[in-house]
Amino acid sequence: MIPLPTSIKSKKVSDNLVIFEIESLYPGYGVTIGNALRRVLLSSLDGAAVTEVKIKNVPHEFATLPGVKEDILHVLMNLKQLRFKIFTDEPQIAILKVKGEKKVTGKDFEKNAELKLANPELHIATITDKNTEFEVEVKVEKGTGYRFHDVTDKKDIGVIGLDAVFTPIKKVNYTVENMRVGKRTDFDKVILEVETDGTINPEEALGESLSILISHFSFLYEDMGFESKEEKVVEAKEEIETVEEIEEIETEEKPKKAKKARSTNSGPAAAKKKTK
Numbered sequence: 001m002i003p004l005p006t007s008i009k010s011k012k013v014s015d016n017l018v019i020f021e022i023e024s025l026y027p028g029y030g031v032t033i034g035n036a037l038r039r040v041l042l043s044s045l046d047g048a049a050v051t052e053v054k055i056k057n058v059p060h061e062f063a064t065l066p067g068v069k070e071d072i073l074h075v076l077m078n079l080k081q082l083r084f085k086i087f088t089d090e091p092q093i094a095i096l097k098v099k100g101e102k103k104v105t106g107k108d109f110e111k112n113a114e115l116k117l118a119n120p121e122l123h124i125a126t127i128t129d130k131n132t133e134f135e136v137e138v139k140v141e142k143g144t145g146y147r148f149h150d151v152t153d154k155k156d157i158g159v160i161g162l163d164a165v166f167t168p169i170k171k172v173n174y175t176v177e178n179m180r181v182g183k184r185t186d187f188d189k190v191i192l193e194v195e196t197d198g199t200i201n202p203e204e205a206l207g208e209s210l211s212i213l214i215s216h217f218s219f220l221y222e223d224m225g226f227e228s229k230e231e232k233v234v235e236a237k238e239e240i241e242t243v244e245e246i247e248e249i250e251t252e253e254k255p256k257k258a259k260k261a262r263s264t265n266s267g268p269a270a271a272k273k274k275t276k
Helices: 029-043 072-080 202-223 229-266 268-275
Strands: 007-014 017-025 046-055 084-086 092-099 102-105 115-117 123-127 133-144 159-161 169-181 184-196
Touching: 017 029, 017 169, 017 202, 029 169, 029 184, 029 202, 046 072, 046 084, 072 123, 084 092, 084 133, 092 102, 092 115, 123 133, 184 202
Parallel strands: none
Antiparallel strands: 007 017, 017 184, 046 133, 046 159, 084 115, 092 133, 102 123, 169 184
C-alpha cells in the first residue's frame, strides 16, 4: 500500500503569507497533491468583491470629475481592489463621502456592521479642489472565483458594473523537491506558498481547500457503492457493544441460575430423594 505523508509543517512569513511543507509523499504524489490544492485554492473559495459602483455626477466610466486628479476609469480600478470580508449572504452597500483637498483611501468609507475592509490604506482618488464633493456608493457581493460583468444587464443611470474577483487568494505557488525516506531518496516534498488578501488567513484557506477535495472524493467513493471507513468503524463499534451487552446479561443471569440450583438441591424434593 502507498504510504501516507508523515507531516505538514508551516512557516509564517507574515499575517497573510504562509509557506507549508508536506513531507514524505510517495514518488509522483507531490505534483498530484500540489496541483490539486493550487487549483482549488485559486478557484473555489468564497470571498467578497465590489460588483457595482455609483459616483455622484458621473454618468459613465469614461467621464471625468472636476476637482479629482484621476480619471473615472482609474478610480474604478482602485475601487475594484477593495477587499471586504462580508458577514452575510446578502449584498451590502458601502458609502464614501468626502469634501475638500485630500487623498481618499479605503478608511474613508462609512462603517457597515456586515462589512470589514481588509485594506483600508488603499488609495482611491486625490481631490485637488477644496470645494469638490466626492461621493461613492459601492455594492459588495459574496461569490466564488471570478465573474465577468454582464454588459447586457440593464442598470440604473450612473450605476457602473465591474468584473468581480471574489477569490481571497492573491497568490499560490508550489514546488516539489526530492527527500530521503529510509534508504530511498526519490520521495517528494511539496513546498506550498499561500498568500491571501487579509479577509482569511492562509491556514483557514488551506483547510477549506482540503475539505472541498475530501467532500468530492468521498461522494464519488460512496456513490460507487463502497462503504466508507467511518461506516465500518461505526459497525465495528456496534458489534462490540452488542457483544458486551450479551456478556453483561450472561453475567447477571449466572448468579440467578446458581441460586435456583442451590434452592432445588436443598428443598423438600431433595430431602425426599435423600430419604429414599
